[in-house]
Amino acid sequence: MSGQKSVDVYPSMVIADSQDNVKAIEKITIGAQLKAIRTNNKLTLEEASKRTGLARSTLSKIENEQISPTFTVMQKLATGLDIELPQLFTKPEKKQATGRRDITLSGSGKSHVTSTYEHELLATQFSNKKMMPYKSRVYARSFEDFGEWVRHEGEEFLLVLEGEIQLLTEFYEATTLKKGDNVYYDATMGHLVISVSEEDAVILWVTAS
Amino acid sequence: MSGQKSVDVYPSMVIADSQDNVKAIEKITIGAQLKAIRTNNKLTLEEASKRTGLARSTLSKIENEQISPTFTVMQKLATGLDIELPQLFTKPEKKQATGRRDITLSGSGKSHVTSTYEHELLATQFSNKKMMPYKSRVYARSFEDFGEWVRHEGEEFLLVLEGEIQLLTEFYEATTLKKGDNVYYDATMGHLVISVSEEDAVILWVTAS
DNA sequence: GAAAAAAGTTTCCTATCGGAAACTTTTTTC
């Protein structure tokens, strides 16, 4: 069950309708995707037909780009083959090791200072990454230093590196965290960090959305 | 076509439709989605028509669920309206703050010991999170302690908390990292961490995929 | 290696999509 012809060419086509205003659209071949999914699951057209409720011939024609399936059909495909709809036209990412790495020696990150924090951005060479790590010295000492909750998409992990902080959040009592303590939270909830030790605290945080 | 075969246990929720084997399909209304996108962009059917190259009537019928657009049409919609295809049938997430948070006091995480590392898993209460943070004491002292590269999906951020380590990776020279130094890398690239200080090093890492 | 079975493709036909234009409803103008 090998030899699946890789139809990896994605030609682009243009909707030319003498009216301009129309862009070139990237042609994604749903057929190749479907075939890959079916064969990877070791299904014959017949079996896929039973699962999806679609005719064998229809599946064949879709796979061979002879017809453009309607949305209804696409839903049946997704449901019957137990996949998410976008999988039908999203090229599975080529998960090959890029080997990218970005070392930041202590104190050498890009600095960004505000009245409440001094942020040292880490791994700034590594673009387009899933997480955003930075180290911060916390100048803030009270909620008033901010005036309002910080709130943003994603999740945040915070570890106290030096000193002692209080984590203030919208839905909970303030919590004191000492060196080594850490917290993981939903960043869409209003949150703030203030130093409560004599020295300004230093924390690491990593966000992801 | 032998191998895994016919008697496949069909999931219990299969809905037999005289032919059996067909599941109920979830009805996603592409029409409502399209209409929302169009009106949010303050476009009339006529304008949307020009942008997509589709007839006004066709757009109207799609919006009113009178027809099921073909994939070709869906591509024209996505391109013309400058959206990603899945937006047409994915309800925008309700990004409301869940307020979830999970505090792990120093030393109180769940421990997991191997011959090379002692891992302290952090934020274990917070399920289904985007990142996986843990603190590790590094016992390993050489590549041979592992025997092979560690390699897994996603990206990894590593910060040295105590001691000194060497980061060994498939594509680069070994790099020594001291307390406070950190690195961000593609975890699909083979990688390993070994202690090189007298004391075993302690590191924080956060992975995301 | 021929016959049988299974898998896949093509044909033929009906149902439905998609476009042009007629029609209806809503909004704007005076």
Add this chain to the structure above:
DNA sequence: GAAAAAAGTTTCCGATAGGAAACTTTTTTC
């Protein structure tokens, strides 16, 4: 508030998707 314009819907029809079955190709069996 009637006329005009714009926006939206429905009708009509040619184009095409999707299903049944015939047909071809590949795989299995003996």
